[in-house]
Amino acid sequence: MPLTPIEQKFILHWGEMGTRWGINRTVAQVHALLFVSPKPLHAEEIANTLAVARSNVSTSLRELQGWGIVRVVHVLGDRRDHFESAKDVWEIFRIVSEERKRREIDPTVRVLQECVGELKRGGAGSTYTRERLEEMLEFLATTSGLFEELLSIPTGALKGMARLRGKLRLLLGAGKKPTRK
Known part of the structure; x- marks a missing residue:
């Protein structure tokens, strides 16, 4: 699939931003390609377009797919799996x-609950540590x-609220809103 200069720029940028978000560059680029593609793409087409290994x-x-932002679709007359991204940016954000939250915040809340519980039952740790962890737990x-x-x-x-x-x-x-200096 030939890409326009704008599509290339977006895909490269999305890949770069992905690394800053803790996501593999290729994962982010594959998502970006599928996001801007008007039709579902098969894996070979994605690999060729992005010039990455199959x-x-x-x-x-x-x-x-594990994240839920890409799904498999079938194209009539083609046995290969094709893939498409969710297109609604609000849906992707959600x-x-x-x-x-499920992968990062929820496990942290569970560990904080365990730590605070242990400290309340007399586990080794200072009052200061318990107070700090309770504050973090309450915040999260x-x-x-x-x-x-x-x-x-x-x-x-x-959208209206935004x-x-x-x-x-x-x-x-x-x-x-306070102004930044």
């Missing part, structure tokens, strides 16, 4: 956010709950 593409596709539990509430809001309403963000700040009595 095995790397297969691994990347499995990871993206999926990636939920998955990151609160923000995690807020996050889950936000994701339960229908996309249309969430557009009103400055007005929401004033409604909540939080004043104007």
Whole structure:
């Protein structure tokens, strides 16, 4: 699949950003290619377009499917699996956010709960450590709950909230957004 200069620029940038987000560059580039592709692509086409090994593409596709942002589709007259990305950016945001929470925040909350529980039962550790861990646990539990509430809001309403963000700040009595120096 020939890429336009803009598509190339986006795919390369998405790959670079992926590494900053803790995602393999090729995984991010495969996602970017599928995101901008108007039709589902088979693995060989992805490998040829990105000039990467077919095995790397297969691994990347499995990871993206595991995240839930790429799915297999079948094309009439072709026995190969084809792949497409979710196209709605809000849906992608929801999926990636939920998955990151599940993989990163939830395990941390569980470990903090265990640590705080052990300290409360007399486990070795200072009062200071217990207070710090309790504060971290409370923060993560609160923000995690807020996050889950936000994701339960229908996309249309969430978009509306996003557009009103400055007005929401004033409604909540939080004043104007502080300026950065």
